[in-house]
Amino acid sequence: RGGLAERLCRLQNRERSAISFWRHQCISDDNIPSDKSGVLIVRILEIFEECTIHVTICQQLEQSPDTLSPEDAVINAEEPILKVLFTRETAAHLKSRPQDVIHIYPPWQKLLLQNGDVPVIMNTYFSQKVLLSEHSEAREKTHGLTKMLIRKNIISLAQTFRLDDLDDELQRESSDNQIACAPQIHNNRDSKQHPSALSAVNDSLLEMVESQGAVGWREVQVRVVIQRVYSLPAREGCRSHIQGNKPLLSNGGMFCRLCLLVQDAYGMFSEVQLQSLSSTDDIEQYCRKWEGKFCCLAGMKILQRTTRGRALGLFSLIDSLWPPVVPVKVPGQSQDSEMMTANLPPPSFCYILTVQSGEIHVEVDEEEQISNLYQPPAVHGLKEILRIDGCNERCSFWAQVVYLRQQTKHSVPTDQREILLFVTDSTLQNVVHGIPKVVAVSVTASCVLSTEIMEALSVGSRPVFFRDALWGNGRIICVERTVLLLQKPLLCSAAGADLSELTGPVRLDELDSTTQASSICALRGTVVGVNESTAFSWPTCDRCGNGKLELCPQDRELLYCNQCSDIVTTPVLKMQLEVFLSCPSRSQSTVRVKNRMSRTVFLLTMLLFLQTYEVQSVLGKEVGLLNCYIQSLTTHPNCVALEEIVLL
Amino acid sequence: DSTLPAVAEELLREIKKAFQETSHVPDELLLGLKFIFGPCAVPALDLVDQRSVTRVRSPSGRTLYQVLGSSGKLYTCYSSCHFCTCPAFGFSVLQKSESLLCKHILAVYLSQAMGACQELSVSEEQLTNILLAEEEDEG
Numbered sequence: 001r002g003g004l005a006e007r008l009c010r011l012q013n014r015e016r017s018a019i020s021f022w023r024h025q026c027i028s029d030d031n032i033p034s035d036k037s038g039v040l041i042v043r044i045l046e047i048f049e050e051c052t053i054h055v056t057i058c059q060q061l062e063q064s065p066d067t068l069s070p071e072d073a074v075i076n077a078e079e080p081i082l083k084v085l086f087t088r089e090t091a092a093h094l095k096s097r098p099q100d101v102i103h104i105y106p107p108w109q110k111l112l113l114q115n116g117d118v119p120v121i122m123n124t125y126f127s128q129k130v131l132l133s134e135h136s137e138a139r140e141k142t143h144g145l146t147k148m149l150i151r152k153n154i155i156s157l158a159q160t161f162r163l164d165d166l167d168d169e170l171q172r173e174s175s176d177n178q179i180a181c182a183p184q185i186h187n188n189r190d191s192k193q194h195p196s197a198l199s200a201v202n203d204s205l206l207e208m209v210e211s212q213g214a215v216g217w218r219e220v221q222v223r224v225v226i227q228r229v230y231s232l233p234a235r236e237g238c239r240s241h242i243q244g245n246k247p248l249l250s251n252g253g254m255f256c257r258l259c260l261l262v263q264d265a266y267g268m269f270s271e272v273q274l275q276s277l278s279s280t281d282d283i284e285q286y287c288r289k290w291e292g293k294f295c296c297l298a299g300m301k302i303l304q305r306t307t308r309g310r311a312l313g314l315f316s317l318i319d320s321l322w323p324p325v326v327p328v329k330v331p332g333q334s335q336d337s338e339m340m341t342a343n344l345p346p347p348s349f350c351y352i353l354t355v356q357s358g359e360i361h362v363e364v365d366e367e368e369q370i371s372n373l374y375q376p377p378a379v380h381g382l383k384e385i386l387r388i389d390g391c392n393e394r395c396s397f398w399a400q401v402v403y404l405r406q407q408t409k410h411s412v413p414t415d416q417r418e419i420l421l422f423v424t425d426s427t428l429q430n431v432v433h434g435i436p437k438v439v440a441v442s443v444t445a446s447c448v449l450s451t452e453i454m455e456a457l458s459v460g461s462r463p464v465f466f467r468d469a470l471w472g473n474g475r476i477i478c479v480e481r482t483v484l485l486l487q488k489p490l491l492c493s494a495a496g497a498d499l500s501e502l503t504g505p506v507r508l509d510e511l512d513s514t515t516q517a518s519s520i521c522a523l524r525g526t527v528v529g530v531n532e533s534t535a536f537s538w539p540t541c542d543r544c545g546n547g548k549l550e551l552c553p554q555d556r557e558l559l560y561c562n563q564c565s566d567i568v569t570t571p572v573l574k575m576q577l578e579v580f581l582s583c584p585s586r587s588q589s590t591v592r593v594k595n596r597m598s599r600t601v602f603l604l605t606m607l608l609f610l611q612t613y614e615v616q617s618v619l620g621k622e623v624g625l626l627n628c629y630i631q632s633l634t635t636h637p638n639c640v641a642l643e644e645i646v647l648l
Numbered sequence: 649d650s651t652l653p654a655v656a657e658e659l660l661r662e663i664k665k666a667f668q669e670t671s672h673v674p675d676e677l678l679l680g681l682k683f684i685f686g687p688c689a690v691p692a693l694d695l696v697d698q699r700s701v702t703r704v705r706s707p708s709g710r711t712l713y714q715v716l717g718s719s720g721k722l723y724t725c726y727s728s729c730h731f732c733t734c735p736a737f738g739f740s741v742l743q744k745s746e747s748l749l750c751k752h753i754l755a756v757y758l759s760q761a762m763g764a765c766q767e768l769s770v771s772e773e774q775l776t777n778i779l780l781a782e783e784e785d786e787g
Contacts, residue, residue, distance in 0.1 A: 003697060004673065004678070004693040004694075004696060004697055005690050005691070005693040005694035005696075005697055007675075007678060008678045008679075008681070008682060008689060008690050008693055009690055011675055011678055011679055011682075012679070012682055012690070015679065015682075050650055050651060050652040051652060051745060051746055051747055051748050052686060052746050052747070053652055053684070055651045055652065083651055085651075085652075085655070085683070085684075087683065087686070107676075109676055109679075109680055109683075111655060111658055111659065111662075111680075112658075113654050113655070113658050114654075114657075114658060114661070115654070117654070120651070120655050120658075122655070122680060122683050122684065123676075123679060123680065123683050152745070153650050153651075153652075154745055155650050155652060155653055155745070155748060156650075157729045157730045157731060157741075158729045158730075159650070159653045159730075160727075160728070160729060160730060161653065161656060161657040161660055161757055162657065163657075163660055163661055163664050163757065163760055163761055304668065304669065305669060
């Protein structure tokens, strides 16, 4: 992104040569260049100076006054007034005085000020004074000798520039304070008791957006349908300044904003960002209460107008809701005429709105029934999802988590963790061949998980509903706008999805030549070797799991745990063992299994080795159906490194 | 009443808007900066490119800006009025009224407009010390 200074330098140099070329041309031609398009013709009424800029109050003239007779050259009060700015250098070149007529050639720029004042013209480098008659030429020469006194305005230092709207600053302050408060959303009944000066309800988001800034726009209400409720991680405004390796601004917990994806009667979408939530707030209750209902938005502030190319995540969600399930209105046509939905192209832009600080102008009609426009998520079995053809498709499914792995990279802060889940359902488990038994789901840091969900994932006892996850390139990922829920949503179209419970223990695919790294599998084989140099075992405290037990000072035969401050009478033995197996299912590879578990079938098998540390005692022993996570696969040498795991 | 501050403010607002919508500042606005602010414009943009502006905040909400100049010296700019501790400000703005701002103050506005400010939180005492340090230098 860098190089703004460089860019301006280049533009400036180009401009300077254009200016000198133009001036030279004017002198040599001594005629007004014939191209009249875009030329501003002004008559100067007043001049004063501010810093080095000459500010001139001018009248814009329709045509060049040399075509008018002298009698016509009277100030016509109806001609539009402009403020034309000239640089000191241009002003010196023009030597202009009141009543002079100036031709300003393009490129010049017009700026309209916030307070609706007179328009301002700048970048007026290509300006030329027009001499009206022979007399004026003589007058010009005499005037050139006397210096004209121009009033100079001294600018006060107290006059600073305000780049934000007042509301912007207040909002920034409130988000800095990170006060998570319950949403003060009134339902319809309350609003009747507090009559607000809100005008009639509109049904077009586009109209509301386009009327921004116009008189009375704050009172305009738009009625929309809430298609989805989710939370987005709070956007980082500015990076924290790190001084001496110690960040002074720490961002401990993850703060998120409650967001709605709404759709109006014309089918247009908008994302509305509401207040901050802390990660313990339950998104689930908002989903249940609000999805599918109507709500009224008023006095929204436009945060951004985003397009498909710039917000792929948002638009993949919008695409999953397209085309609308009921006909939508077409702008410009009367309400009664037939509305057509077929062949409507999916939206290419979307406004992101936010509430003005202070009040919340969103009223959800919780009492009313679900709108016809609402499209609940289409639930599929995992088998069907794996067969989806497209890329970046949003999909929803129920699944049971069988294994969870945190991607712990020390260079990455804890709030940017990625979690790898392995999930399955009956559609995958009940099939014999052809499709995997278990699917990997990657949960990125941008997918907000409540503490309740995190617990459920770690325990793995209940099925979890994954709503609007992304499928593409053979992977399922949970990103922004994906929501994980525990309760069955009120409405969902379960198109042929087999939501039956899993019968029996979860089975994994066996290790074979098609197995990929970072997946889980089952394996069986015979022991062909043990890495003696890395094999060791150690006792751990059976109360707290502390692996650093010490010898009891009083009695050196007993073990002592510092964390529990007590003797450990029955320590749990933990072992690390690296074993080489020969697996018939993947006979070409050397299979190396690392094991750190305290109590597994495998280890009990290997106990013999650990008791005697004699490799001979375990060579040839059969090891049956271990569940493992594949850490790496290499082809040269052909080696598979696995870690034994316990399924949830 | 004056025109130039309103024009400068509007230009900076346009830059902020364009940047927020497209992450890009169009050429016309850059040239507008040059027109209004003259020789300050390019050095100010350079300071923005280098991320030289830091907003310093204290718990009570007091703020000021520190700009790392090209010479390596740190200049302080106030937020409540246009003031900078650099010599160019004293000369061009205060003495000669030739300029609205110095390149450091312009860099502060541009950094605000483009979200390029670094953030620093300090204690009340530290903020006071920064302000007093300037006074001592001048005294």
